[in-house]
Amino acid sequence: MGNxxxxxxxxxxxxxxxxxxxxxxxxxxxxxxxxxxxxxxEGNDILTCDLPDADIVIHMAAEPGVLKSVQxxxxxxxxxxxxxxxxxxxxxxxxxxxxxxxxxxxETIESPYGLSKKCCEDYIKMLCSNYVILRVCNVYGYxxxxxxxxxxxxxIDIYGDGSATRTYGYVDDVVVAIKSSxxxxxxxxxxxxxxxxxxxxxxxxxxxxxxxxxxxxxxxLHSRLENETPGWETTLDAMDYIDxxxxxx
Numbered sequence: 001m002g003n004x005x006x007x008x009x010x011x012x013x014x015x016x017x018x019x020x021x022x023x024x025x026x027x028x029x030x031x032x033x034x035x036x037x038x039x040x041x042e043g044n045d046i047l048t049c050d051l052p053d054a055d056i057v058i059h060m061a062a063e064p065g066v067l068k069s070v071q072x073x074x075x076x077x078x079x080x081x082x083x084x085x086x087x088x089x090x091x092x093x094x095x096x097x098x099x100x101x102x103x104x105x106x107e108t109i110e111s112p113y114g115l116s117k118k119c120c121e122d123y124i125k126m127l128c129s130n131y132v133i134l135r136v137c138n139v140y141g142y143x144x145x146x147x148x149x150x151x152x153x154x155x156i157d158i159y160g161d162g163s164a165t166r167t168y169g170y171v172d173d174v175v176v177a178i179k180s181s182x183x184x185x186x187x188x189x190x191x192x193x194x195x196x197x198x199x200x201x202x203x204x205x206x207x208x209x210x211x212x213x214x215x216x217x218x219x220x221l222h223s224r225l226e227n228e229t230p231g232w233e234t235t236l237d238a239m240d241y242i243d244x245x246x247x248x249x
Contacts, residue, residue: 016038018038022039032179051090054091058099058178059097059098061083067219085123085127088123093129096132100134103220103223110220135192137167140171140238152246156208160215162212163221166197167224168238169191173234177191
């Protein structure tokens with residue numbers, strides 16, 4: 001027994017995911033073997049719930065929606081900004097990964113939602129020593145709130161003249177980036193793409209009758225997010241995704 005070696009058990013880091021029952025969170029958690037989840041749908045409000053120990057925090061919980069933020073900017077700021085500050089203070093020495101928005105890079109931010117994301121970025125930079133900020137483009141995929149999936153699953157109602165443009169990325173690719181960012185160098189990353197389509201282009205590709213309604217306050221006319229993340233890119237084009245979905249029906 002003198003030559004016997006003691007096998008040291010590898011200690012796995014504790015991963016906390018806020019908003020794990022949301023659209024992107026539900027995809028991400030399928031790729032992780034073990035994690036702690038906090039989600040308002042389970043009664044865990046990040047403003048008030050107990051915060052467990054964690055080595056890695058993936059913060060996705062938020063009050064979503066541009067229009068909702070215009071209607072109630074107080075609630076949006078309370079959840080997004082104050083909730084993020086509480087987490088950033090609690091996990092200031094942990095690996096802190098935050099999913100931001102392409103709307104945070106606009107020279108003139110049009111909505112409280114976009115402004116809240118930009119404020120969260122600045123607080124995280126100030127309070128956390130080991131952070132990754134991911135500015136994410138408009139994410140599409142089954143179960144998303146994107147205009148692509150809305151038009152695929154409902155009647156097409158365009159607010160404005162259809163010329164508004166967005167940058168799109170497929171949910172599986174975004175999940176790869178979030179999971180990989182656990183090991184990325186601390187900093188800010190833009191998860192963009194060259195998939196820049198107008199609302200009208202998407203509507204025409206889907207091919208349903210189109211209804212037009214007035215433009216809604218707070219919605220950007222044009223939002224473009226270049227991909228500036230080395231070693232990562234989206235692999236499925238939005239138009240190919242639309243074709244796949246239409247062929248399944």
